[in-house]
Amino acid sequence: MEKILEEILYTLKELQSVKLQNQKQEKLTYSLEECAAISGIGRNTLLEETYKVNSTFPYFKVGRKIQVNKAMFEKWLQEMSKNHTELRGEQLKCVQ
Template structure:
């Protein structure tokens, strides 16, 4: 029993925390929206696409991306 608990603890320690933000490539893979389209959405004036910048790098919050996809789906919006 003690060995099992030690093994579980080691497994928990070695697991990476789940990401809460995506790069453009990761967001494209996760959402099924192409990288080019995501870059276009980010470049639009007054875009409602959920991203933020860290220096020149754009990051997308996973939860906000999920909400955005739900919203555009409900609106039957073409992107």
């Protein structure tokens, strides 16, 4: 009986170790909900981006689930911010 309990305890410790290692690994993709939480852009707005014809939004589908590449999403946000700033600058020049 004591030996069985020791084996169970050993197995539980191994499982806990594996779980901790998995938690330390970074995610490579986000869900739309995670993208919305990270960026502050609404989930519906992001969903609209996935349905636009010429959208540059970096998503892909796995079955019915929409996934977004983490690195590409961060780059997309930077590009959108840069383009918006440039467009705003051009609009301001026209007003002056």
